[in-house]
Amino acid sequence: MNHPLETYRGEHYFQNNQLLYINRAAESIMSPYHDHDFLECVYITEGEGYHHIGDQVHKVRKGQVFFIPIGISHVFRPLSSSKTNNPLSVFNCVFSPLLLHKLSAFASDYRSMQFIADMEGGRCPYYSCMDTNDQYEKLFLAMHREFELPRTGSADYLHSLLLQLLIMLQRSMEDSSPAPAPRQTAFSLLLNELDQHYGEELTLTKLAMASGWSERHLQRLFLQYTKQSFHRYLQNVRIQKSQELLRGSTLKISTIAEMVGYKDIHSFNALFKRCTGMTPSVYRKESTAAESPVS
Numbered sequence: 001m002n003h004p005l006e007t008y009r010g011e012h013y014f015q016n017n018q019l020l021y022i023n024r025a026a027e028s029i030m031s032p033y034h035d036h037d038f039l040e041c042v043y044i045t046e047g048e049g050y051h052h053i054g055d056q057v058h059k060v061r062k063g064q065v066f067f068i069p070i071g072i073s074h075v076f077r078p079l080s081s082s083k084t085n086n087p088l089s090v091f092n093c094v095f096s097p098l099l100l101h102k103l104s105a106f107a108s109d110y111r112s113m114q115f116i117a118d119m120e121g122g123r124c125p126y127y128s129c130m131d132t133n134d135q136y137e138k139l140f141l142a143m144h145r146e147f148e149l150p151r152t153g154s155a156d157y158l159h160s161l162l163l164q165l166l167i168m169l170q171r172s173m174e175d176s177s178p179a180p181a182p183r184q185t186a187f188s189l190l191l192n193e194l195d196q197h198y199g200e201e202l203t204l205t206k207l208a209m210a211s212g213w214s215e216r217h218l219q220r221l222f223l224q225y226t227k228q229s230f231h232r233y234l235q236n237v238r239i240q241k242s243q244e245l246l247r248g249s250t251l252k253i254s255t256i257a258e259m260v261g262y263k264d265i266h267s268f269n270a271l272f273k274r275c276t277g278m279t280p281s282v283y284r285k286e287s288t289a290a291e292s293p294v295s
Contacts, residue, residue, distance in 0.1 A: 005034060005073055006032045007274075008034050008037070009277035019098055020093075020147075020158055020159075021093075021094050022093045022147040022148075024089065024090070025090055027089070029077050029081045033074070034073065034075060035072060039095055039097065039100075040092065040093070041065070041093040042090050043066075043140040044060055044062050044064045044076075045062060045091055046062055046089035047061070047086065047089060048060065048079055048086070048088065049061075049076060049079055049086075050076070051128075052074060052076075063130055065169075065172075071122075071228060076090060093140065093162070097120045097240070098247075099159070100119055101120060103116060103159060103166070106160075111170070112167055115170040119166070125227075129172045139165055139168070143165075186211070187225055190207065190211055191226075198260060199259050200261065201261070202234060204218060204230045207230070218230065239271070239275045241259075242256050242260045245260070246283055256280070257280075268280070
């Protein structure tokens with residue numbers, strides 16, 4: 001099913017190189033279907049409603065927590081248009097992958113470091129869980145209060161709260177992960193292969209031949225496990241890899257484009273800007289500025 005789709009840009013929310021934005025909002029029945037170029041954690045603080053994600057719809061209620069990666073199309077909507085009788089209020093915590101790169105320097109546990117790296121690299125899937133002991137609610141309240149009423153050291157304090165949130169999500173994911181089914185394990189191995197060979201000429205036909213699955217079934221697996229089509233998943237992997245190279249190397253942008261699978265620099269520049277809201281050269285400049293120590 002095709003939905004009218006908007007793309008939300010981090011540049012609209014992130015001010016003064018903060019790379020983090022937190023608000024409390026009442027969702028509307030008219031809220032647009034959208035994706036975004038940042039990562040998002042959502043806590044439902046009041047009411048019930050629906051979460052439309054990809055082509056699926058799930059009923060949601062107070063106390064649920066959601067992690068939504070870059071490029072996932074979704075929208076939260078209340079049960080009806082009456083905000084009085086059927087409210088759906090949420091805390092939104094949105095943050096840039098650039099911030100994860102900075103936070104990883106404060107993590108010492110290997111699994112936490114790997115989890116943050118996976119999230120930064122787009123390898124952490126969509127996830128939801130229930131807040132069974134109000135720990136998430138207290139954390140989102142503290143983050144929202146600190147963001148709205150900043151004090152001395154608020155940026156560092158918010159970063160520490162975000163790191164706490166990520167570790168809580170990591171623990172929840174680990175505790176809830178069942179032993180993977182054989183098909184899920186095989187598909188996970190296929191994704192690992194794709195992550196290693198993203199710079200090559202990859203098509204759904206080639207993957208189907210290599211995996212033994214039909215193209216149609218393989219497309220269903222991508223939608224089931226990543227909430228994205230094959231082409232969208234590959235595109236996001238390539239853009240995320242190019243972001244890593246832009247941040248961590250001095251290679252020419254044309255070289256980086258070719259390394260991640262795009263021989264036409266103009267197509268790469270247009271796609272990069274559509275996915276991130278800025279050109280590769282501006283992204284490199286912004287990320288370099290964000291990582292530079294303040295004198």
